[in-house]
Amino acid sequence: xxxxxxxxxxxxxxxxxxxxxxxxxxxxxxxxxxxxxxxxxxxxxxxxxxxxxxxxxxxxxxxxxxxxxxxxxxxxxxxxxxxxxxxxxxxxxxxxxxxxxxxxxxxxxxxxxxxxxxxxxxxxxxxxxxxxxxxxxxxxxxxxxxxxxxxxxxxxxxxxxxxxxxxxxxxxxxxxxxxxxxxxxxxxxxxxxxxxxxxxxxxxxxxxxxxxxxxxxxxxxxxxxxxxxxxxxxxxxxxxxxxxxxxxxxxxxxxxxxxxxxxxxxxxxxxxxxxxxxxxxxxxxxxxxxxxxxxxxxxxxxxxxxxxxxxxxxx
Amino acid sequence: xxxxxxxxxxxxxxxxxxxxxxxxxxxxxxxxxxxxxxxxxxxxxxxxxxxxxxxxxxxxxxxxxxxxxxxxxxxxxxxxxxxxxxxxxxxxxxxxxxxxxxxxxxxxxxxxxxxxxxxxxxxxxxxxxxxxxxxxxxxxxxxxxxxxxxxxxxxxxxxxxxxxxxxxxxxxxxxxxxxxxxxxxxxxxxxxxxxxxxxxxxxxxxxxxxxxxxxxxxxxxxxxxxxxxxxxxxxxxxxxxxxxxxxxxxxxxxxxxxxxxxxxxxxxxxxxxxxxxxxxxxxxxxxxxxxxxxxxxxxxxxxxxxxxxxxxxxxxxxxxxxxxxxxxxxxxxxxxxxxxxxxxxxxxxxxxxxxxxxxxxxxxxxxxxxxxxxxxxxxxxxxxxxxxx
Numbered sequence: 001x002x003x004x005x006x007x008x009x010x011x012x013x014x015x016x017x018x019x020x021x022x023x024x025x026x027x028x029x030x031x032x033x034x035x036x037x038x039x040x041x042x043x044x045x046x047x048x049x050x051x052x053x054x055x056x057x058x059x060x061x062x063x064x065x066x067x068x069x070x071x072x073x074x075x076x077x078x079x080x081x082x083x084x085x086x087x088x089x090x091x092x093x094x095x096x097x098x099x100x101x102x103x104x105x106x107x108x109x110x111x112x113x114x115x116x117x118x119x120x121x122x123x124x125x126x127x128x129x130x131x132x133x134x135x136x137x138x139x140x141x142x143x144x145x146x147x148x149x150x151x152x153x154x155x156x157x158x159x160x161x162x163x164x165x166x167x168x169x170x171x172x173x174x175x176x177x178x179x180x181x182x183x184x185x186x187x188x189x190x191x192x193x194x195x196x197x198x199x200x201x202x203x204x205x206x207x208x209x210x211x212x213x214x215x216x217x218x219x220x221x222x223x224x225x226x227x228x229x230x231x232x233x234x235x236x237x238x239x240x241x242x243x244x245x246x247x248x249x250x251x252x253x254x255x256x257x258x259x260x261x262x263x264x265x266x267x268x269x270x271x272x273x274x275x276x277x278x279x280x281x282x283x284x285x286x287x288x289x290x291x292x293x294x295x296x297x298x299x300x301x302x303x304x305x306x307x308x309x310x311x312x313x314x315x
Numbered sequence: 316x317x318x319x320x321x322x323x324x325x326x327x328x329x330x331x332x333x334x335x336x337x338x339x340x341x342x343x344x345x346x347x348x349x350x351x352x353x354x355x356x357x358x359x360x361x362x363x364x365x366x367x368x369x370x371x372x373x374x375x376x377x378x379x380x381x382x383x384x385x386x387x388x389x390x391x392x393x394x395x396x397x398x399x400x401x402x403x404x405x406x407x408x409x410x411x412x413x414x415x416x417x418x419x420x421x422x423x424x425x426x427x428x429x430x431x432x433x434x435x436x437x438x439x440x441x442x443x444x445x446x447x448x449x450x451x452x453x454x455x456x457x458x459x460x461x462x463x464x465x466x467x468x469x470x471x472x473x474x475x476x477x478x479x480x481x482x483x484x485x486x487x488x489x490x491x492x493x494x495x496x497x498x499x500x501x502x503x504x505x506x507x508x509x510x511x512x513x514x515x516x517x518x519x520x521x522x523x524x525x526x527x528x529x530x531x532x533x534x535x536x537x538x539x540x541x542x543x544x545x546x547x548x549x550x551x552x553x554x555x556x557x558x559x560x561x562x563x564x565x566x567x568x569x570x571x572x573x574x575x576x577x578x579x580x581x582x583x584x585x586x587x588x589x590x591x592x593x594x595x596x597x598x599x600x601x602x603x604x605x606x607x608x609x610x611x612x613x614x615x616x617x618x619x620x621x622x623x624x625x626x627x628x629x630x631x632x633x634x635x636x637x638x639x640x641x642x643x644x645x646x647x648x649x650x651x652x653x654x655x656x657x658x659x660x661x662x663x664x665x666x667x668x669x670x671x672x673x674x675x676x677x678x679x680x681x682x683x684x685x686x687x688x689x690x691x692x693x694x695x696x697x698x699x700x701x702x703x704x
Contacts, residue, residue, distance in 0.1 A: 080546065083546065210661065237359055
């Protein structure tokens with residue numbers, strides 16, 4: 001008897017945890033699942049910008065939209081769309097190489113083929129549709145200071161390789177991943193025929209392009225080159241220039257809306273509504289818009305709305 | 316002899332060593348360390364600005380600060396504290412008058428606080444904290460005056476030119492603050508429902524102890540892994556029971572965060588309850604049984620009240636811990652004050668990170684102090700009841 005009474009709290013805990021969901025189930029059987037479109041995006045600046053664009057365009061065309069923008073990192077957002085927790089989000093074509101473990105195939109270095117490949121694979125395996133991408137490439141790149149570019153006449157990575165091989169002084173800041181992943185710095189080194197000694201590389205473990213570019217702009221530890229993404233907004237503010245990848249070493253990362261097939265079938269006009277918007281988002285445009293968020297501190301939805309009305313997509 | 320005594324009391328009054336050291340440190344910091352930075356925009360660092368420079372930019376205004384510092388040399392106790400707080404506060408709002416253009420949102424120019432600014436803030440707050448008893452009416456009144464003036468200038472846009480405040484779009488701040496509080500409250504309700512019975516069970520039965528240990532294992536799962544796991548679990552749950560969705564249960568957003576925060580808060584709460592119950596002297600329980608108390612009466616009327624101080628202390632720890640952990644919510648779209656931290660890191664904006672940190676610190680500090688007051692009041696009541704008996 002005593003034993004049972006003393007276990008009362010335990011039973012209470014179990015009972016309540018079991019009872020709560022049951023109560024919620026019975027009390028609202030009537031209302032059906034939500035019919036609105038859930039827009040998600042990754043947590044970074046460009047993710048927020050493109051997510052807002054999708055959201056604003058869809059609202060303008062009369063869709064019911066739920067805002068799940070800047071949800072989390074790539075892995076989590078990908079999981080969310082596979083689980084049906086979001087319906088649409090902007091993703092980069094080049095990431096298909098990692099989603100489908102085909103990182104060493106050359107197809108990812110060609111813009112159209114990369115889009116086609118990831119489109120076909122995702123449609124067949126996951127019932128996800130890749131809508132037409134934006135003509136911008138947000139791939140890994142190497143940026144150098146304006147000053148170095150002018151004094152040493154560097155425009156492309158081939159120029160940089162010459163400069164390094166002739167003994168020019170260089171120190172590159174990059175994240176752990178950029179320095180060590182075979183797809184990044186090692187692939188640049190192999191293709192252009194240069195080699196950076198450990199003294200010429202500053203590894204910022206866990207660093208993003210914002211930190212590496214800042215290190216480069218401020219000349220921290222003598223850094224004068226940095227890992228960068230093609231569409232980073234802060235490049236101009238930091239007085240950095242991106243060196244052209246003239247041998248097309250890197251996979252192409254074009255942003256495109258990725259949507260669940262079921263949602264697209266229910267709203268077939270959706271693709272046509274978004275296509276003209278993404279068609280106008282080239283590298284320069286994305287750099288400028290990203291800069292408004294990062295450098296000027298404007299809100300991503302304000303920047304997106306302003307650009308969309310400038311281009312006539314919104315009144 | 317008399318004269319010397321008067322002199323020493325004068326010296327004591329005006330130049331007490333300890334009071335003087337505060338004034339000297341503040342002066343040294345202001346003179347030798349950079350006070351602000353004038354950044355051309357949000358990401359590029361600008362040149363440092365020293366106190367001598369702001370004095371030459373708008374002398375009338377900054378002479379007031381200088382006077383304030385000089386006054387602290389001659390004061391001690393409550394008034395010195397008051398003047399130090401005023402000097403610290405003026406550093407927040409005077410840039411708005413010196414560089415009014417930096418306060419406009421369309422302007423890229425930013426006045427960022429630098430080393431001397433933060434050190435003066437730290438010194439002023441330390442000056443408040445070193446006082447052991449704050450019961451004197453004068454001290455309390457002066458502090459309330461400072462608090463009122465700071466709130467008024469902040470809300471009236473008096474600090475708008477400072478970069479950290481410029482990051483704080485007011486609608487955004489209140490939205491994130493609301494999310495943060497609702498995440499914490501939701502998680503604490505869940506933790507109370509599960510943690511208190513669990514702690515009670517762990518104090519007396521072997522099964523409860525086993526369950527308790529398995530909960531403490533949950534503490535070791537990394538946050539991102541737990542969020543990923545919860546998303547898949549909750550998504551599966553809403554697929555099988557679609558009606559859950561209308562209750563706001565989703566695999567992303569607030570739900571997984573609240574579940575994770577609850578799981579993390581159970582351990583401190585349950586272990587405090589367990590410890591509290593274990594500390595109840597067995598003599599007291601036997602005495603109660605001897606008086607004819609039923610087992611449930613023993614629990615509710617004797618053991619629980621006696622375990623209360625420990626349980627409440629555990630609750631306070633759990634609340635503070637949950638408020639800190641809630642900053643991870645943006646990792647799965649849960650919002651909250653952590654949003655400023657993650658966005659600030661992503662956009663290389665230290666100001667945004669500082670804003671987030673300040674907000675989290677303030678909210679957590681206020682909650683902690685409120686709980687402390689509540690617990691003290693409860694214990695005082697308990698003691699009074701005991702005396703009456």
